[in-house]
Amino acid sequence: MIELKREELLISQLADLLVNDKHIAVGAASPIPGAASLLVKEEAKLLNNRIRVTILHSNKYNNFTDGARELFDCAAQGRIDTFFLGGVQIDGAANINLVGTGSYEKIQKRFPGSFGSALMYFVVPQIILFREEHSPRTLVDKVDFISAPGFSDENIYRPGGPKFLLTNRALFKFDKQKKCFCLLKIHNNESVENIIKLTGFKFDVDDKITNMSIPDKTRIDILRNKISYMVSEFYPEFADRIWGV
Amino acid sequence: MRQFDELSLPELVNKVEDGSLIGIPADYSGVPMKFTKELIKRGVKNLKLYCLPLTTIQGDMLIGSGCVSEIEAAAVTLGEFGLAPRFSEAVESGEILIKDSTCPALHAQLQATEKSVPFMPLRGVIGSDIQKYRNDWQVIENPMKSSGNKNEPILLLPAVQLDVLIFHAPCVDKNGNIQIGRRRELATLVHASKKVFVTTEQILDIDFFDDELSAATCLSALYVDGISVVENGAWPCALPGVYGPDNDEIKKYSIAAKTQKGFDDYMKSYLSN
Numbered sequence: 216m217i218e219l220k221r222e223e224l225l226i227s228q229l230a231d232l233l234v235n236d237k238h239i240a241v242g243a244a245s246p247i248p249g250a251a252s253l254l255v256k257e258e259a260k261l262l263n264n265r266i267r268v269t270i271l272h273s274n275k276y277n278n279f280t281d282g283a284r285e286l287f288d289c290a291a292q293g294r295i296d297t298f299f300l301g302g303v304q305i306d307g308a309a310n311i312n313l314v315g316t317g318s319y320e321k322i323q324k325r326f327p328g329s330f331g332s333a334l335m336y337f338v339v340p341q342i343i344l345f346r347e348e349h350s351p352r353t354l355v356d357k358v359d360f361i362s363a364p365g366f367s368d369e370n371i372y373r374p375g376g377p378k379f380l381l382t383n384r385a386l387f388k389f390d391k392q393k394k395c396f397c398l399l400k401i402h403n404n405e406s407v408e409n410i411i412k413l414t415g416f417k418f419d420v421d422d423k424i425t426n427m428s429i430p431d432k433t434r435i436d437i438l439r440n441k442i443s444y445m446v447s448e449f450y451p452e453f454a455d456r457i458w459g460v
Numbered sequence: 461m462r463q464f465d466e467l468s469l470p471e472l473v474n475k476v477e478d479g480s481l482i483g484i485p486a487d488y489s490g491v492p493m494k495f496t497k498e499l500i501k502r503g504v505k506n507l508k509l510y511c512l513p514l515t516t517i518q519g520d521m522l523i524g525s526g527c528v529s530e531i532e533a534a535a536v537t538l539g540e541f542g543l544a545p546r547f548s549e550a551v552e553s554g555e556i557l558i559k560d561s562t563c564p565a566l567h568a569q570l571q572a573t574e575k576s577v578p579f580m581p582l583r584g585v586i587g588s589d590i591q592k593y594r595n596d597w598q599v600i601e602n603p604m605k606s607s608g609n610k611n612e613p614i615l616l617l618p619a620v621q622l623d624v625l626i627f628h629a630p631c632v633d634k635n636g637n638i639q640i641g642r643r644r645e646l647a648t649l650v651h652a653s654k655k656v657f658v659t660t661e662q663i664l665d666i667d668f669f670d671d672e673l674s675a676a677t678c679l680s681a682l683y684v685d686g687i688s689v690v691e692n693g694a695w696p697c698a699l700p701g702v703y704g705p706d707n708d709e710i711k712k713y714s715i716a717a718k719t720q721k722g723f724d725d726y727m728k729s730y731l732s733n
Contacts, residue, residue, distance in 0.1 A: 274701070280642045281644050282643060283486060284567040284648065287564035291564075291583060325549075328537075330534050330562070331564060334584035361587070362588060371612070450540060
């Protein structure tokens with residue numbers, strides 16, 4: 216059996232969620248989503264399908280020519296199917312916080328800021344929340360600051376929103392009707408009991424819960440022999456750490 | 461007569477007044493680091509940084525050096541090298557005011573100025589705490605009968621005009637037209653600034669307007685108030701299409717700047733080189 220890195224397993228989980236997309240965009244500080252997007256693009260090519268990928272921090276893998284605002288205009292026009300967002304904190308109602316902890320006006324620990332989340336979360340149909348650390352301090356009952364809300368009132372223009380949340384231990388689906396997460400898959404070293412213990416919010420558990428799927432040899436080969444070099448163009452530190460390229 | 465003003469770097473640095481609202485380009489659009497170094501040496505004070513839409517080492521250095529009173533941004537970060545430590549500490553201690561925003565809002569506020577209209581609408585954002593804490597933003601009901609949705613609340617953002625903008629470009633032609641390539645957000649920044657100064661790697665003895673390809677990727681000299689030739693002017697940041705970032709240097713900075721003492725030691729050597 217091939218020894219698999221944790222990051223490679225996560226890349227593969229994300230890739231499984233992207234197979235039906237036409238255009239995937241990847242924002243700041245997202246090497247794992249970036250690798251997953253390029254991976255499904257390469258896999259689609261083998262099946263004679265076309266997936267476009269825009270990596271914002273890349274010159275080579277970037278479809279935009281009209282400046283940094285084009286990402287937001289393109290998303291608002293409905294031309295991006297999937298985008299990834301993270302968070303210092305994510306809560307059970309899928310609110311995300313990228314700003315910091317503590318009360319806002321007397322912030323305790325300041326993080327970079329909200330980036331484009333406050334628009335992208337509203338207009339991209341499939342938002343995948345991705346946060347590697349799965350702990351009560353990242354997955355909280357209620358975020359300290361709402362960079363972007365998980366859902367909105369009926370009269371607000373909102374074709375987009377959260378669909379999945381992936382951590383290094385679990386994959387959840389967001390149920391828009393019930394406004395809560397549902398546990399779909401867990402890492403093979405994990406138990407549902409432990410996930411409950413490490414999650415600061417309440418969630419449902421799917422009847423058909425499974426382990427995270429292990430990528431086959433073909434996928435791992437593409438990832439290591441091709442995608443790794445592509446990633447090194449825009450996330451050199453990451454590519455060096457994971458694949459030594 | 462030459463069609464543009466060529467300035468020395470000290471002359472250019474002196475164009476920035478204390479208290480200015482200054483445009484700050486993102487790490488992918490040509491960060492004027494050598495200019496920033498000279499500005500810090502000059503001891504500029506109370507700058508208000510307007511980031512389109514984020515800043516990295518440039519903003520963090522200016523903040524750590526005590527040059528900044530206020531910053532409007534969607535993010536301040538050292539990217540792969542983690543949090544921007546001087547920024548984080550300055551916000552936590554209340555030393556600087558942060559006007560938290562989101563990328564498309566920072567673009568839209570300048571686009572309003574480009575068109576010389578008083579505000580620009582933007583979808584999304586409503587219901588976030590970003591909106592909650594921005595007293596200068598307003599939500600109205602969509603007043604249009606034939607476009608958008610009936611009864612739809614929509615966010616309005618004020619037009620923002622910058623006092624001054626400085627960015628670093630790969631090259632300039634003999635008439636002072638600036639090559640910006642696909643970094644068209646620089647055009648947005650330029651159109652929304654009262655004064656624009658450019659540092660560049662080189663001045664070429666050609667006219668970009670002689671060729672459709674180069675004409676389409678340049679910014680006309682009509683918007684530019686002065687140009688200074690500064691080689692390697694974005695280091696340690698990247699200059700897209702010319703050179704990549706010096707990741708070893710940015711990493712070194714990210715480690716040193718974790719404490720004010722470490723930052724001060726780093727800056728002492730950085731400013732003296």
